[in-house]
Amino acid sequence: MRVVITGLGVVAPNGVGLEAFAKAIKNGESGITFHQHLADLNFSCRIGGIPQISEEKKLEYLTPLQLRGFNSSGILYGCIAGMDAWNDAGFDIDTDSDLDFDSGTIFGTGTSGVEKFREAIYKLDKGQVKRLGSTVVVQTMASGISAFLGGILGLGNQVTTNSSACTTGTEAILMGYERIKNGQAKRMLVGSCSDDGPYIWGGFDAMRVMTYKHNEFSEKGSRPMSASASGFVPGSGAGALVLESLESALARNATIYAEVLGGNINSGGQRNGGTMTAPNAEAVQRCIKDAIKNACITNEDIDVINGHLTATSKDGLEIENWTKALNRKGDDFPYINSLKSMVGHCLAAAGSIESVATVLQLKEQFVFPNINCDDIHPDISKLISEDKIVKQLLKIDLNIAVKASFGFGDVNGCVIFKRYN
């Protein structure tokens, strides 16, 4: 059973909606800005990526009742991206629509409604548990986002949320892909979302893994593959893809963005150099190799890589892992880019937002530029030709694109997309 992508939706710091996002990534537009709120709270890193959503825009997606006491940015982003993707795939969104047992969703997140949870904790600690209202649970349960989307769209197949740190979005795609491939669903809305703000980013700031050297130059702050990279810039948002069996897509005469050829999910087990926060290199390489095997392609077939590449000291190791897994280096290495240079690290939302960018590249035949890497790290330039690190929008024939994500807990995900024609 072949699985294709028939709808996309995205809420990113540098563009809300597919059109704005496509334009932004082609132009290399940064969505990273300074946040006084972070400075006031003594954050070392005071810059971050937050999608811009007006109050009017919220009302296009959620009802006034749903928005009453609503304080979960991740669910908001996820609903916008998910509903946009569903519409984009050619489906109407109607609260009275028939229940569709052939469609489901796997929509991941890391933590849900952290601001709502904070609100609730303050009330609870004052002994006001009775005054929490009715929506604390649905906004703070991990599966809040899939529960919202399942109800809005009337999904009758599996409705769930996966969670695997920064691999979440990529993992959701593969889980949905497998469900369709197994014949258990015709369509799966897959994606992921992440809250924004200090309560979700604070733990990373405390670990000193976010950069504190670019607070005055926010747009220059996220520097994957650069010699002056000094930690990631936090981001937020959501990405969504409608996966569908080719048969169903053709029967509906749907627009097909690309095909999901396959992929792989594994873990380094926090062994052999892998830890809670660092990847086991052997497992990363194996994940990529097994993804290629699963997709029935060869290493040479890969035209472009969308890396994990967060702008920490691990970027060099990631490139080394790619060169070893693919047995390709120097001029023979595929083109590579990191969306994080423009949107920061959107954490649980990273894999899905970056996959939307990757699929757009295949559909429209371009490679978006990396920004902020004029000074390629020497550990990287000794492994791959600098020409492969695209710095200007590149219009080129692309057939196969690979997206990989690696997350805390030593977990890995790699998905392989192919141009559909």
Add this chain to the structure above:
Amino acid sequence: MKKEELLAKLKTIVKPYIQDEEAYTKLSEETDFINDLKINSANLVDVILDVEDEFDIRIENDDMEKMVSVKAAMAIVNEKLAAK
């Protein structure tokens, strides 16, 4: 509090939660929150919080269970106001 005034205040309070416009326009003492106004049962606790805020009263669990209609709500609010 005068009946008309209380009814008007309750009508404003339940407005965000109702899912049957027609029943809402005809709201009277006999209106039931769930069966007539089609308020989601989970939202009844939100209605009660809003009633508490509006009248500066506290409604305990026992009273809350009874507050399923406009008439019951009016009785409970009046009782609480009288006890203030």
